[in-house]
Amino acid sequence: MKIKFLGAAMSVTGSCHLVTTDHSKFLLDCGLFQGSEALEELNYQAFDFDPAEIDFILLSHAHVDHCGRIPLLVKQGFTGKIYCTGATAEIADIMLQDSGNIHEMDAKWINKRTSRSGQRQVQPLYTEEDAARCSQYFFPVAYGQCFEINSRIKIRLNEAGHILGAAIIEMWIEDSGKTTKLVYSGDIGAVNQRMLNDPTLIAAADYLIMETTYGDRAHETQQESGKRFLEIIFKTVARGGTVVVPAFALGRTQDLIHELELFYDHHEFHQNQLDKVNVYVDSPLATDATAIFRKNAHYFNDAIKERIKNGEELFYFRNLNFTKSIDQSKALNENASPKVIISSSGMADAGRVRHHLKHYLWKPKSSIIFVGYQAEGTTGRAIISGEKYVRILRERIHVSAEIYFLEGFSAHADKNDLLKWLSGFKEKPKKIFLVHGEEEAKKTFANTVKRILGFDCTVVEDVSEYSLDDDALTVDGIKERIDLKNQINKLKDNLGDIHDELDNLLAIPGVAMSEAFPDEKVEDLEALTRDLKKTCEELKIMIKN
Incomplete structure (x- = not known):
């Protein structure tokens, strides 16, 4: 065998x-x-x-x-x-x-x-x-x-x-x-x-x-992450911001709905605050998956089965909204009121969440919460790793929102x-x-x-x-080719970032005058140049080996 x-x-x-x-x-x-x-x-x-x-x-x-x-x-x-x-x-x-x-x-x-x-x-x-x-x-x-x-x-x-x-x-x-x-x-x-x-x-x-x-x-426990999740929502809403949660349509979205459901049902003290916060699940796939979760109650643990037996409705609470159409999704970003948007994909590389991140990631009042694994090379991984800029829908976006990673929800x-x-x-x-x-x-x-x-x-x-x-293991050697291609793509991205930064500088009136040249932009260019040099050196070593 x-x-x-x-x-x-x-x-x-x-x-x-x-x-x-x-x-x-x-x-x-x-x-x-x-x-x-x-x-x-x-x-x-x-x-x-x-x-x-x-x-x-x-x-x-x-x-x-x-x-x-x-x-x-x-x-x-x-x-x-x-x-x-x-x-x-x-x-x-x-x-x-x-x-x-x-x-x-x-x-x-x-x-x-x-x-x-x-x-x-x-x-x-x-x-x-x-x-x-x-x-x-x-x-x-x-x-x-x-x-x-x-x-x-x-x-x-x-x-x-x-x-x-x-x-x-x-x-x-x-x-x-x-x-x-x-x-x-x-x-x-x-x-x-x-x-x-x-x-x-x-x-x-x-x-x-x-x-x-x-x-x-x-990880911290799911209960600890749940507590932090609510604290982040209240803090963000209090300053007039929106919370965006890139979440896998299957599993993480339902966990988040359930966490909010429990809180809405059992915290009358916060009722006035909660009534002002709408929660939107902006993913047709997550909506369909949630319906399947509701009708497969026999897979849940005894605590959930008991709730269902007592006539409680799963995955429902006041202020929860499921969006289906593209127009409904677009309307979320046109609505300036504080809110929570849960949208897929969980690694922020596909789906409607890209549009929400493009709209909110550069706003300091916003909070972005990741709740699942972020694979290497994804937009989500770049954001939680502290990158100052990420590319979303071919546009370079500055990361100004507060970023959180709640691993207890993983x-x-x-x-x-x-x-x-x-x-x-x-x-x-x-x-x-x-x-x-x-x-x-x-x-x-x-x-x-x-x-x-x-x-x-x-x-x-x-x-x-x-x-x-x-009792023998034979290796195909695919990894070396993937690593080399990754390094070449990294070089391409470095060059693209420098190109975009120079374009932005040239668009600033008076940029030719030294006194008008922004110090922050000079620092950004220096950092990008260092990244480019480092990438070239790493690529050179890989090719030699």
Whole structure:
């Protein structure tokens, strides 16, 4: 048996692992790469296998970095079943169609921009129609049920505590005359969440593939982040500002609605302030996902089930508004009154939130709150890293708003919860493969596991294949090419920033006179020049190596 780590190997996104036995080929997830331009280009490269030869897919959950390339797989010949929970099947359907629509709109926008210069027209990765065709292949499996896929493979899906319907997958695979147990963690959630049960502890595995998104740091609790969330809202509204929350349509948006719902219901003391604050969920996808959450109450923890039993309505409170149309979305930025806007995408690289950030990011009275993981190379990552300027919709925007990152709302377990979950194994697995994390997070977590549990971990750093029979790992060397492309793109961005800054200076009346030359602009240019020099030096070293 062989396991090939095709995605979430060099980064957090693009989860896709190919398992090959003497009788079957199947995938663990098939997600989109998200982040830097170089990383996202991998979405357009040919699969490392023939999609028609894949027997089935085991899908851990419905986030697009885990399911987003399934339409491409179907488009190229895959006809097998996609095993997942019922909630994942239902949510993935709308997620994939939304993704297809985004790919169509992006291609249309690029072609409109480049057609006048005679450049080659681009095609969308897949369309909304391509995505809709995938629903026929989903096969729901209940949590805790031992399900026989065929005479030689059986599986069990367990609660992961990540998002609604997310699963930790146990597999018993008969290969070459022996049965091997493989466990795929998918994405593991934090413990003690307000709506979902804790991740299921797994007692045993021969081989484990485990995520490490936050393998190098601890979070504050969801309750602590919730308290800060309300404090930021009140502080921002008091100064006449607007709060913009880039949030994933699936999971984070519903958590934020629930947090506000609890506060609105139980804090009469703040009623006068609350009545003046409208909350807008500006994401058609989030609206549809919230409706699915409401009708899948059996996936929630006992506390939420009790509320529903008592007749309480989920995800509703006074002043909550869902916007659907583009005109309604535009009207939010024309309305000067203080408010809260929750909008996707969560990493601020797509969707309506880009327009809201473009409108509010440069305003000192505003607050921008990030509540989920920000992949390297995304706009969200640049903002929380303290960049003074970011490029949104091809325009360079100054960051003047107050910036917050409330990690307690993250759907991912921190290093302590990851360690707690791993300690649930009664015996040490033969191999533990760490994926779905940045290099530092994976290495730090591997050292922590070794020190505390005494388990050796294999840090997956590149597209690579592990042979269980030979105990050998073969590396493809994709990472070097991605790193080089990232550095070249960084150089391009540095040059673009200098170009924009010079344009701005030349637009200032009297700029030719030294006494009128702004000191702040001189400092900005010096910083940009230093960045350019540093990037060139790093690129030179990479090319030599």
